[in-house]
Amino acid sequence: MSSIVVQSFVTLDGVVQGPGGPEEDTEGGFQHGGWQFDYDGDGTIAEWEKKTEALLLGRRTYEIFAGSWGVWPEDADGFQGELTRRYNRIPKYVASRSLTEVGWKNSYLLGPDVPGAVERLRGEPGGEIRVWGSTELIRTLAEHDQIDEYRLLVHPLVLGVGKKLFGDGFPSTRLALVESRSTASGVVINVYRRAAEATTRA
Incomplete structure:
Protein backbone atom coordinates (compact mmCIF):
# COMPACT_ATOMS: atom_id res chain seq x y z
CA MET A 1 0.00 0.00 0.00
CA SER A 2 1.05 3.56 -0.67
CA SER A 3 0.13 6.61 1.40
CA ILE A 4 -1.21 9.94 0.16
CA VAL A 5 0.57 12.64 2.17
CA VAL A 6 -0.34 16.33 1.89
CA GLN A 7 2.45 18.73 2.79
CA SER A 8 1.82 22.45 2.95
CA PHE A 9 3.18 25.76 4.13
CA VAL A 10 0.18 27.54 5.66
CA THR A 11 -0.50 30.85 7.41
CA LEU A 12 -2.49 31.23 10.63
CA ASP A 13 -5.55 32.17 8.58
CA GLY A 14 -5.18 29.09 6.42
CA VAL A 15 -3.67 30.62 3.28
CA VAL A 16 -1.46 28.34 1.19
CA GLN A 17 -1.17 30.43 -1.98
CA GLY A 18 2.22 31.39 -3.40
CA PRO A 19 4.61 30.60 -0.55
CA GLY A 20 7.52 29.99 -2.90
CA GLY A 21 7.93 33.30 -4.70
CA PRO A 22 6.32 36.55 -5.92
CA GLU A 23 5.29 35.09 -9.29
CA GLU A 24 4.49 31.57 -8.17
CA ASP A 25 0.71 32.03 -8.08
CA THR A 26 -0.80 35.47 -8.59
CA GLU A 27 -4.32 34.25 -9.34
CA GLY A 28 -6.97 36.58 -7.96
CA GLY A 29 -4.44 39.43 -7.77
CA PHE A 30 -2.53 37.76 -4.93
CA GLN A 31 0.39 40.03 -4.00
CA HIS A 32 2.01 38.23 -1.08
CA GLY A 33 3.95 35.56 -2.97
CA GLY A 34 7.09 34.34 -1.26
CA TRP A 35 5.82 34.84 2.30
CA GLN A 36 7.34 31.56 3.45
CA PHE A 37 10.93 32.74 2.92
CA ASP A 38 10.81 35.11 5.89
CA TYR A 39 10.99 32.11 8.23
CA ASP A 40 13.74 29.68 9.09
CA GLY A 41 13.92 26.06 8.01
CA ASP A 42 15.04 23.32 10.38
CA GLY A 43 15.68 20.52 7.89
CA THR A 44 12.23 19.01 8.28
CA ILE A 45 11.31 19.27 4.60
CA ALA A 46 14.60 17.68 3.56
CA GLU A 47 13.94 14.72 5.84
CA TRP A 48 10.35 14.34 4.67
CA GLU A 49 11.31 14.49 1.01
CA LYS A 50 13.67 11.53 1.38
CA LYS A 51 10.48 9.46 1.72
CA THR A 52 8.78 10.82 -1.40
CA GLU A 53 8.25 8.04 -3.94
CA ALA A 54 5.84 9.91 -6.25
CA LEU A 55 4.19 13.30 -6.68
CA LEU A 56 0.45 13.81 -7.05
CA LEU A 57 -0.34 17.29 -8.36
CA GLY A 58 -3.08 19.45 -9.77
CA ARG A 59 -2.51 21.17 -13.10
CA ARG A 60 -1.39 24.55 -11.80
CA THR A 61 1.04 23.11 -9.25
CA TYR A 62 2.37 20.66 -11.83
CA ARG A 86 14.60 13.02 -6.90
CA TYR A 87 11.71 14.84 -8.54
CA ASN A 88 13.06 14.05 -12.01
CA ARG A 89 13.40 10.37 -11.15
CA ILE A 90 10.08 9.64 -9.45
CA PRO A 91 6.69 9.44 -11.21
CA LYS A 92 4.51 12.54 -11.29
CA TYR A 93 0.75 11.97 -11.47
CA VAL A 94 -1.26 14.94 -12.72
CA ALA A 95 -4.96 15.66 -12.26
CA SER A 96 -6.17 17.96 -15.02
CA ARG A 97 -9.30 18.55 -17.07
CA SER A 98 -7.45 20.62 -19.69
CA LEU A 99 -4.00 19.12 -20.27
CA THR A 100 -3.68 16.56 -23.04
CA GLU A 101 0.04 15.88 -22.57
CA VAL A 102 2.73 16.44 -19.96
CA GLY A 103 6.35 17.11 -20.89
CA TRP A 104 8.27 16.66 -17.65
CA LYS A 105 9.86 13.23 -17.72
CA ASN A 106 8.10 10.45 -15.80
CA SER A 107 4.84 12.46 -15.73
CA TYR A 108 1.44 10.87 -16.29
CA LEU A 109 -2.09 12.24 -16.62
CA LEU A 110 -4.59 10.53 -14.33
CA GLY A 111 -7.47 10.76 -16.76
CA PRO A 112 -11.11 11.72 -16.14
CA ASP A 113 -11.66 9.44 -13.11
CA VAL A 114 -9.21 10.99 -10.65
CA PRO A 115 -10.55 9.26 -7.50
CA GLY A 116 -10.46 5.90 -9.24
CA ALA A 117 -6.92 6.44 -10.48
CA VAL A 118 -5.76 7.59 -7.04
CA GLU A 119 -7.33 4.57 -5.38
CA ARG A 120 -5.37 2.31 -7.71
CA LEU A 121 -2.17 4.17 -6.84
CA ARG A 122 -2.86 3.78 -3.13
CA GLY A 123 -3.30 0.06 -3.61
CA GLU A 124 0.08 -0.42 -5.27
CA PRO A 125 3.25 -1.24 -3.34
CA GLY A 126 5.33 1.83 -2.59
CA GLY A 127 5.84 4.57 -0.09
CA GLU A 128 4.65 8.13 0.25
CA ILE A 129 2.86 9.85 -2.61
CA ARG A 130 3.41 13.53 -1.94
CA VAL A 131 0.85 16.28 -2.61
CA TRP A 132 2.05 19.90 -2.68
CA GLY A 133 -0.20 22.88 -3.44
CA SER A 134 -3.12 21.58 -5.51
CA THR A 135 -5.98 22.85 -3.32
CA GLU A 136 -8.73 21.69 -5.69
CA LEU A 137 -7.20 18.24 -5.95
CA ILE A 138 -6.86 18.01 -2.17
CA ARG A 139 -10.56 18.77 -1.78
CA THR A 140 -11.41 16.00 -4.25
CA LEU A 141 -9.17 13.55 -2.41
CA ALA A 142 -10.73 14.51 0.93
CA GLU A 143 -14.22 14.02 -0.48
CA HIS A 144 -13.24 10.42 -1.25
CA ASP A 145 -11.34 9.88 2.02
CA GLN A 146 -8.06 9.30 0.21
CA ILE A 147 -5.69 11.45 2.28
CA ASP A 148 -3.70 9.43 4.79
CA GLU A 149 -1.70 12.23 6.40
CA TYR A 150 -1.41 16.03 6.54
CA ARG A 151 1.94 17.66 7.33
CA LEU A 152 1.38 21.35 7.91
CA LEU A 153 4.01 24.00 8.58
CA VAL A 154 1.95 26.73 10.22
CA HIS A 155 3.56 30.17 9.97
CA PRO A 156 2.87 32.95 12.51
CA LEU A 157 1.45 35.20 9.81
CA VAL A 158 -2.00 36.45 8.82
CA LEU A 159 -2.45 37.51 5.19
CA GLY A 160 -6.20 38.05 5.10
CA VAL A 161 -6.44 37.01 1.45
CA GLY A 162 -5.52 34.06 -0.72
CA LYS A 163 -6.38 30.46 -1.44
CA LYS A 164 -6.99 28.38 1.65
CA LEU A 165 -6.22 24.74 2.24
CA PHE A 166 -9.51 24.16 4.06
CA GLY A 167 -11.93 26.59 2.47
CA ASP A 168 -15.71 26.80 2.78
CA GLY A 169 -17.34 23.55 1.74
CA PHE A 170 -14.32 21.37 2.53
CA PRO A 171 -15.59 17.95 3.64
CA SER A 172 -15.87 17.38 7.37
CA THR A 173 -12.80 15.43 8.49
CA ARG A 174 -11.79 14.12 11.91
CA LEU A 175 -8.02 14.00 12.41
CA ALA A 176 -5.61 13.20 15.22
CA LEU A 177 -2.47 15.20 15.97
CA VAL A 178 0.42 12.73 16.05
CA GLU A 179 3.38 15.12 16.08
CA SER A 180 3.94 18.79 16.88
CA ARG A 181 7.02 20.95 17.33
CA SER A 182 8.13 24.50 16.58
CA THR A 183 11.11 26.18 14.96
CA ALA A 184 13.09 29.14 16.28
CA SER A 185 11.09 31.57 14.13
CA GLY A 186 7.76 30.31 15.42
CA VAL A 187 6.72 27.96 12.62
CA VAL A 188 4.66 25.15 14.16
CA ILE A 189 5.06 21.80 12.43
CA ASN A 190 1.97 19.64 12.89
CA VAL A 191 1.36 16.14 11.55
CA TYR A 192 -2.18 14.79 11.42
CA ARG A 193 -3.59 11.40 10.50
CA ARG A 194 -7.08 10.00 10.38
CA ALA A 195 -8.32 9.74 13.95
CA ALA A 196 -9.13 6.04 13.61
CA GLU A 197 -5.65 5.21 12.30
CA ALA A 198 -3.46 7.44 14.45
CA THR A 199 -3.01 4.99 17.31
CA THR A 200 -2.09 2.09 15.05
CA ARG A 201 0.34 4.03 12.85
CA ALA A 202 1.97 6.35 15.40
Missing part, protein backbone atom coordinates in the same frame (compact mmCIF):
# COMPACT_ATOMS: atom_id res chain seq x y z
CA GLU A 63 3.12 23.52 -14.23
CA ILE A 64 4.88 25.48 -11.46
CA PHE A 65 6.98 22.44 -10.52
CA ALA A 66 7.75 21.51 -14.13
CA GLY A 67 8.96 25.07 -14.74
CA SER A 68 11.26 24.97 -11.72
CA TRP A 69 12.30 21.54 -10.47
CA GLY A 70 11.81 20.19 -13.98
CA VAL A 71 14.43 22.50 -15.52
CA TRP A 72 16.83 23.30 -12.70
CA PRO A 73 20.28 21.65 -12.92
CA GLU A 74 20.56 18.33 -11.16
CA ASP A 75 24.14 19.08 -10.15
CA ALA A 76 23.19 22.11 -8.04
CA ASP A 77 24.65 22.16 -4.55
CA GLY A 78 22.75 21.03 -1.48
CA PHE A 79 19.04 20.46 -1.11
CA GLN A 80 18.06 22.02 -4.45
CA GLY A 81 20.16 19.57 -6.43
CA GLU A 82 19.12 16.64 -4.26
CA LEU A 83 15.42 17.39 -4.65
CA THR A 84 15.74 18.14 -8.37
CA ARG A 85 17.31 14.72 -8.93
